[in-house]
Amino acid sequence: MAGAIGSQDALDRLRLANPAEIIRQVAESRARARRGFRILFVITWLVLVGGMATAIALTGRVHLDFLATWAPFILGGVPVTIGVSILSIVFATMFAVVGALGRLSTHAPVYAVATLYVSMVRGTPLIVQIIFVYLALPQFGIVLDPFVCGVFALAFNYGAYMTEIFRAGIQAIPRGQLEAASALAMTDRMTMQRIILPQAIRIVIPAIGNEFIAMIKDSALVSYVTIQETFWRASTTGSRYFRSFETLLVAAIIYWLLTILFSLVQERIERRLRESEVRL
Amino acid sequence: MSDVRDPFARPGALTPAGAAPIVRVGDLQKFYGANHVLKGVTLEVYPRETICLIGKSGSGKSTLLRCINFLEEPTVGSIEVDGLRVGADPRHARNAEHREQIRQIRLRAQMVFQEFNLFPHLRVIENLIEAPIRVKGVPRDQAIATAEKYLDKVGLSDKRDEYPGRLSGGQKQRVAIARALTMEPKVLLFDEPTSALDPTLVGEVLNVMEELAHEGATMIVVTHEMAFAREAADRVYFIEDGTFVEVGQPDEVLGHPKDPRTREFLARTLGEAHVPA
Numbered sequence: 001m002a003g004a005i006g007s008q009d010a011l012d013r014l015r016l017a018n019p020a021e022i023i024r025q026v027a028e029s030r031a032r033a034r035r036g037f038r039i040l041f042v043i044t045w046l047v048l049v050g051g052m053a054t055a056i057a058l059t060g061r062v063h064l065d066f067l068a069t070w071a072p073f074i075l076g077g078v079p080v081t082i083g084v085s086i087l088s089i090v091f092a093t094m095f096a097v098v099g100a101l102g103r104l105s106t107h108a109p110v111y112a113v114a115t116l117y118v119s120m121v122r123g124t125p126l127i128v129q130i131i132f133v134y135l136a137l138p139q140f141g142i143v144l145d146p147f148v149c150g151v152f153a154l155a156f157n158y159g160a161y162m163t164e165i166f167r168a169g170i171q172a173i174p175r176g177q178l179e180a181a182s183a184l185a186m187t188d189r190m191t192m193q194r195i196i197l198p199q200a201i202r203i204v205i206p207a208i209g210n211e212f213i214a215m216i217k218d219s220a221l222v223s224y225v226t227i228q229e230t231f232w233r234a235s236t237t238g239s240r241y242f243r244s245f246e247t248l249l250v251a252a253i254i255y256w257l258l259t260i261l262f263s264l265v266q267e268r269i270e271r272r273l274r275e276s277e278v279r280l
Numbered sequence: 281m282s283d284v285r286d287p288f289a290r291p292g293a294l295t296p297a298g299a300a301p302i303v304r305v306g307d308l309q310k311f312y313g314a315n316h317v318l319k320g321v322t323l324e325v326y327p328r329e330t331i332c333l334i335g336k337s338g339s340g341k342s343t344l345l346r347c348i349n350f351l352e353e354p355t356v357g358s359i360e361v362d363g364l365r366v367g368a369d370p371r372h373a374r375n376a377e378h379r380e381q382i383r384q385i386r387l388r389a390q391m392v393f394q395e396f397n398l399f400p401h402l403r404v405i406e407n408l409i410e411a412p413i414r415v416k417g418v419p420r421d422q423a424i425a426t427a428e429k430y431l432d433k434v435g436l437s438d439k440r441d442e443y444p445g446r447l448s449g450g451q452k453q454r455v456a457i458a459r460a461l462t463m464e465p466k467v468l469l470f471d472e473p474t475s476a477l478d479p480t481l482v483g484e485v486l487n488v489m490e491e492l493a494h495e496g497a498t499m500i501v502v503t504h505e506m507a508f509a510r511e512a513a514d515r516v517y518f519i520e521d522g523t524f525v526e527v528g529q530p531d532e533v534l535g536h537p538k539d540p541r542t543r544e545f546l547a548r549t550l551g552e553a554h555v556p557a
Contacts, residue, residue: 106374179351180397184411184463185386194410198401279445280400 056249067246070237074250077230081258084147084222084229085215088154092215093208095159097197100166114163121160127221129153134225150222158211158218165207169200199280205273209266213259220255230254286322288527292329292514294496302327302498303348303389303467308357308368310343310522317343318354319522325467328496332509332530335519336545341502344519345471348500349389350382361388362466387416390460391469394476396452398444404431404455405440408462416463423462430458434488450481454488468492470501506550510534518542 056062102114121129130153134146144152173196181191223232234251238244284307291299301324310318318340325331333341346352348359354368366381373379399407408427412418418426431437434454444452453473460468470489474482486508493499493512503509509516509530516533518526518541526533526542537543 176393176395176397177399180393180399183349183351183386183391183393184459185383185415186411187383187415190414194414195399199399202401277443277446278401279443 062246062249063243066241066243067250070241070243070247071250073237074230074233074247075254077228077233078254078258080227080229081216081219081231081254084151084154084219084227085212087151088158088219089208089212089215091151091155092158092162092211095155096162096166099159099163100170101192103163103167104170118160118163121157126153126157126218127224129157130221131224146225146227150219150225150227154215154219154222158215162204162208162211165204165211166200169204169207170196172203173199202273202278202280206266206270209262209269213262213266216258216262217255220251284322286324288515288517289324289326290515291326294328295326296328299327301325302362303500304358304360304365305344305348306358306360308344308347308359309355310340310347310352311355317522318347320357321519321522321524323517323524325498325500327466327498329514330493330497330499330501330512332513332516333500333502333519334504334506334509334516334545334549339519340522341519342471345391345469345500345502348469349386349391351391359385361385364388387463388465389467389469390463390465391471392453392456392460392473394472396444396449396456396476398452398456398459400444403441403443404436404447407444407455408459411459412462412464426464427458427462430461431455433461433491434458435484448481449477450484453477453485457485457488457492467498467500470499470503472502472504474503474505504549506534506546518545520545 099114099117102110103118105111105114130150133144133153134149137144177195177199178191181195186195219229220231223229223235226232231251234247235244238247286301286304289301291297303323303325305321305323307320307322308318309316309320321340321344323331323344333344335341343352347354348361350359350366353370353373355370356368358365358367360366364381364384366378366385369375369378398404399410402410405424405427408431409418409420409423412423412426413420428437428440431440434457436451436454436458439447439451439455444455447455457468457473473489474485477485482505486505489499489501489508490512501508501513513530515527516530517524518533518537518539520541526537526539533542534546537546
């Protein structure tokens with residue numbers, strides 16, 4: 001029987017095989033497959049992006065001279081974009097910690113204030129909040145620097161969304177941690193500061209990374225309060241010279257590259273956390 | 281508050297002459313909603329005694345232990361540890377004065393948990409010194425010295441700067457014991473300290489506990505380890521359905537149980553062959 005002969009062959013091969021050699025070959029073939037996947041991925045991207053670039057170039061409407069003149073000006077908005085985003089995420093995190101503690105409070109007024117904050121902020125458009133801080137508050141005699149307005153509005157808004165992230169992070173800490181802290185006679189405040197929050201922050205770091213990447217894009221909205229960040233520069237030069245296509249394209253590419261860059265940073269941080277000796 | 285006494289309590293072998301009980305649990309009752317978990321238990325422990333609480337799961341033994349340091353607020357009754365007596369006051373459980381009294385009780389009675397509950401974001405030494413420094417106000421150098429002494433006692437000086445995540449279960453529990461000791465409490469409460477451990481790791485934890493018992497630490501231990509109770513306990517309390525069914529020296533309760541419920545429990549725990557009829 002052919003089948004029997006075939007399996008006898010396989011058995012013979014097995015007997016002669018060296019396990020170390022088999023393991024090496026398996027690893028090699030897996031590595032080959034991974035390499036192949038990556039190469040195909042890159043080629044596909046190059047084809048697609050190259051195709052788009054060619055299509056744009058073929059329209060003959062892109063004025064490279066104009067771009068050469070104005071691209072540096074638009075690029076000058078990048079540090080502003082990053083600065084606004086970093087400052088805003090830092091303040092948003094503070095709002096979120098306070099908001100989360102409020103949302104977990106057993107004091108009705110504290111809980112009510114935190115809930116109102118989250119509800120109001122999430123129930124109104126970010127752009128309305130930003131312009132409100134900039135244009136409406138001065139009617140009450142509150143005049144803030146545009147930069148302060150922009151950062152405050154972004155932080156206040158993101159803080160509300162991140163409140164729920166932090167609340168979930170705090171609630172993810174096992175009950176035993178609370179009990180251990182109580183049994184050691186720690187006060188509630190000490191327990192929160194020293195035991196619960198440090199662990200909760202570790203848990204929510206990946207989520208904060210996502211919020212930060214979203215923040216980079218939403219920071220374009222502070223152009224409405226005349227902060228001269230990337231989008232403001234692109235749209236202003238674009239409309240002044242009727243070259244919005246070029247300038248907005250540059251702005252879009254900048255935002256895209258920034259988000260790719262910070263996604264890589266985020267991946268690194270997450271890997272560092274995963275490999276950390278601290279196991280929550 | 282009633283002044284009932286534990287009829288079975290006697291000063292232990294290591295108890296200094298004339299010493300009064302250091303722990304008194306007075307006619308304690310605990311309800312979870314309509315569920316009557318503890319039906320009036322009275323327990324007295326003298327200094328330097330080791331007491332074992334045994335019983336089925338759900339019998340109330342862990343609840344009793346957790347009531348002693350008010351991790352559970354008892355419904356009726358009182359707890360006294362080292363001269364500080366606190367009455368159950370579930371209606372004012374959030375009252376600042378009551379909570380401060382509870383904190384004072386906890387400084388006197390430290391607990392070791394089944395699940396260790398080490399702080400994973402702190403190194404071993406930091407786990408040990410956190411509460412002494414922040415709660416008791418011990419100077420840092422002194423706290424570290426005390427912590428190192430107890431870490432050495434549980435045989436884990438070499439793990440001083442590790443994170444808990446890198447320790448085995450047995451090592452974690454020994455660190456947890458050292459953490460409780462570093463608070464220098466009057467009483468140690470153990471809540472099934474070996475139940476979450478791989479069987480091969482139980483021994484190292486029991487060895488530490490036996491050593492503590494023989495050195496005269498005052499311990500109340502909820503356990504399923506009958507060998508430990510036999511070896512280390514001054515008295516064994518068998519609890520069922522929220523009341524003490526049988527109390528006595530370990531060889532009496534474990535060797536010659538009088539109550540049929542105790543016999544049944546021991547038969548199930550140890551296997552029929554070990555229990556004399």
